[in-house]
Amino acid sequence: MPRPRSLTTAQLAAAALAVIDRDGLDALTMRTVAAELGISTMGLYRYVDGRDQLEALVVELVLTDVDTTPAAGDTPWRGAIGTLAERVRVAVGAHPAVVPLLMTHRHRSPHLLRWSETVLGILTAAGYDGPARVTALRAITGYMVGVLQLQHLGPLAGAGTKVIAAQSDFPLMASTARDAAAVTPEAEFGAGLSALLSGLTPR
Amino acid sequence: MPRPRSLTTAQLAAAALAVIDRDGLDALTMRTVAAELGISTMGLYRYVDGRDQLEALVVELVLTDVDTTPAAGDTPWRGAIGTLAERVRVAVGAHPAVVPLLMTHRHRSPHLLRWSETVLGILTAAGYDGPARVTALRAITGYMVGVLQLQHLGPLAGAGTKVIAAQSDFPLMASTARDAAAVTPEAEFGAGLSALLSGLTPR
DNA sequence: ATCGTAGGCGTACATCGTACGCTTAAAATC
DNA sequence: GATTTTAAGCGTACGATGTACGCCTACGAT
Incomplete structure (x- = not known):
C-alpha cells in the first residue's frame, strides 16, 4: 500500500563501508553515508535506528566474506x-x-x-x-x-x-x-x- | 616569573579517572573533567593539548598500579x-x-x-x-x-x-x-x- | 480518481571539542 | 612597595555530529 523502499540494507552497508574504506572510520557519519547514497541525512533513519545499527551493518558485511565451512573431517x-x-x-x-x-x-x-x-x-x-x-x-x-x-x-x-x-x-x-x-x-x-x-x- | 600552576598532571588524571569510574567512559568530556577539577572548560587546555592527551594520562595512571618487578630469577x-x-x-x-x-x-x-x-x-x-x-x-x-x-x-x-x-x-x-x-x-x-x-x- | 501509508526531507537543537582573545594572579625586578 | 612580565584561567563562539520532530509526497491498493 505505501510507497516502496528504494534502497536495500545491503546498499546501506556497502555505502557506509565505501566511505570507511575511502576516507577512514572518522569519516563515517550519518551525513557522509547519506550523501554517498544520494539521499538526505534524515532519510537514512528510515532504514536504520541510528548510527549504532549502521555500524553493525558494516561489520556484518565485512564478515560476510568469511567462509564458515569447516575443513574436511579428517583434518587435525x-x-x-x-x-x-x-x-x-x-x-x-x-x-x-x-x-x-x-x-x-x-x-x-x-x-x-x-x-x-x-x-x-x-x-x-x-x-x-x-x-x-x-x-x-x-x-x-x-x-x-x-x-x-x-x-x-x-x-x-x-x-x-x-x-x-x-x-x-x-x-x-x-x-x-x-x-x-x-x-x-x-x-x-x-x-x-x-x-x-x-x-x-x-x- | 609567571603565575604558578595550581594543578598537577596527577590531579588531572585522577579527576578524569574519577569521572570515568563514576559515570562511565561516555561521561568523559572536557567539560565534565574541568568541572570535577573546579576549573573552567578552557582552563583544562593549559594542562593538556586536547582530549587525546587527557585520555593518555588516564591510561598511564591506571597502569601505574602495575608492578613491573619480575619474579625471582629461579621462577619458571x-x-x-x-x-x-x-x-x-x-x-x-x-x-x-x-x-x-x-x-x-x-x-x-x-x-x-x-x-x-x-x-x-x-x-x-x-x-x-x-x-x-x-x-x-x-x-x-x-x-x-x-x-x-x-x-x-x-x-x-x-x-x-x-x-x-x-x-x-x-x-x-x-x-x-x-x-x-x-x-x-x-x-x-x-x-x-x-x-x-x-x-x-x-x- | 481517490486515499492511506510509509518514504523522504528540512529545520532545529543539544552536545562535543576547541580556537581565540581577554583579564588577572603572582613571581621577578627595581 | 611599585612595576613589569608571563602564563594561568576564563568566556564566548563556532563547526561538527547525532537525531527528534513535523511536513510534504510518491505510490500501491481500492
Missing part, C-alpha cells in the same frame, strides 16, 4: 581452527579501518555466531566440553580480536616500531623492534595462534 | 610472565570502563613499555631471540588486550551470554553459553594465557 582440529581464523584475518584485513567496530558489534553479528558455532563443533569433536570449551573459544576469539587491533593500531612495520627501536632506555624493546619490521602481519597472526592452539589441550 | 619463565600479565588484569579490572582507552593509548604509555621490557627480559632469558621473540611478545599482549576487551564488552556472566544460551539455531553456542556463566574473569583470563604460554616454545 588445530589446523581446521587455524584455517577458520585465518579467513577472518583476511576478510578483516581487506577493510582495516573497520577493526575498531569489530569489537563493539562482534556479538551482534549472526555471521560471527555461525563462525563460532563451527569452531565449537571442531572443539567438541576434539574432546572439549564444559568450562574448558568455554575458555578455549574465548581464548581464540580474544587472541584474534586483540592481535587484529594491535595490527591495525600499531603495525609492526609502522612508525611506532621505529620510535621504539631508537630508544636506548629499553634496550630489549629497541632490539626487538628492529627485528619486528621484517615480520608480516600474516606471520605474526599465525605464529601466536598456533602457539595458542598447540597449548590448548582437551580435558 | 611461563609463571613469571603469567604473574606479570595477571597484575595487568587486576589493575585494569579495577577500572573496567577505561578498557577501550587502553587500546588506543597503549603504545604511548611509558609504564607499559617498562612492563614489556620486563617481559622481554624473561623471554630472552628463556632462550627467545629474533623474530620468535617479536611474535611471542605480540601474541601475549594481543591476547591480553583482546580478552580484557571481551570481558569488558561482553562478560561471560552478562546479558549477552544469556541471549545466546536461549538460541536454538546454534546449539553448541547455546550449550557453551550455559557453561559460561560459571567461569570467572580471572579463570577465563588465566586459562587462555597458560594455554598460550605453554604453546610458546623458544627457538
Whole structure:
C-alpha cells in the first residue's frame, strides 16, 4: 500500500563501508553515508535506528566474506581452527579501518555466531566440553580480536616500531623492534595462534 | 616569573579517572573533567593539548598500579610472565570502563613499555631471540588486550551470554553459553594465557 | 480518481571539542 | 612597595555530529 523502499540494507552497508574504506572510520557519519547514497541525512533513519545499527551493518558485511565451512573431517582440529581464523584475518584485513567496530558489534553479528558455532563443533569433536570449551573459544576469539587491533593500531612495520627501536632506555624493546619490521602481519597472526592452539589441550 | 600552576598532571588524571569510574567512559568530556577539577572548560587546555592527551594520562595512571618487578630469577619463565600479565588484569579490572582507552593509548604509555621490557627480559632469558621473540611478545599482549576487551564488552556472566544460551539455531553456542556463566574473569583470563604460554616454545 | 501509508526531507537543537582573545594572579625586578 | 612580565584561567563562539520532530509526497491498493 505505501510507497516502496528504494534502497536495500545491503546498499546501506556497502555505502557506509565505501566511505570507511575511502576516507577512514572518522569519516563515517550519518551525513557522509547519506550523501554517498544520494539521499538526505534524515532519510537514512528510515532504514536504520541510528548510527549504532549502521555500524553493525558494516561489520556484518565485512564478515560476510568469511567462509564458515569447516575443513574436511579428517583434518587435525588445530589446523581446521587455524584455517577458520585465518579467513577472518583476511576478510578483516581487506577493510582495516573497520577493526575498531569489530569489537563493539562482534556479538551482534549472526555471521560471527555461525563462525563460532563451527569452531565449537571442531572443539567438541576434539574432546572439549564444559568450562574448558568455554575458555578455549574465548581464548581464540580474544587472541584474534586483540592481535587484529594491535595490527591495525600499531603495525609492526609502522612508525611506532621505529620510535621504539631508537630508544636506548629499553634496550630489549629497541632490539626487538628492529627485528619486528621484517615480520608480516600474516606471520605474526599465525605464529601466536598456533602457539595458542598447540597449548590448548582437551580435558 | 609567571603565575604558578595550581594543578598537577596527577590531579588531572585522577579527576578524569574519577569521572570515568563514576559515570562511565561516555561521561568523559572536557567539560565534565574541568568541572570535577573546579576549573573552567578552557582552563583544562593549559594542562593538556586536547582530549587525546587527557585520555593518555588516564591510561598511564591506571597502569601505574602495575608492578613491573619480575619474579625471582629461579621462577619458571611461563609463571613469571603469567604473574606479570595477571597484575595487568587486576589493575585494569579495577577500572573496567577505561578498557577501550587502553587500546588506543597503549603504545604511548611509558609504564607499559617498562612492563614489556620486563617481559622481554624473561623471554630472552628463556632462550627467545629474533623474530620468535617479536611474535611471542605480540601474541601475549594481543591476547591480553583482546580478552580484557571481551570481558569488558561482553562478560561471560552478562546479558549477552544469556541471549545466546536461549538460541536454538546454534546449539553448541547455546550449550557453551550455559557453561559460561560459571567461569570467572580471572579463570577465563588465566586459562587462555597458560594455554598460550605453554604453546610458546623458544627457538 | 481517490486515499492511506510509509518514504523522504528540512529545520532545529543539544552536545562535543576547541580556537581565540581577554583579564588577572603572582613571581621577578627595581 | 611599585612595576613589569608571563602564563594561568576564563568566556564566548563556532563547526561538527547525532537525531527528534513535523511536513510534504510518491505510490500501491481500492
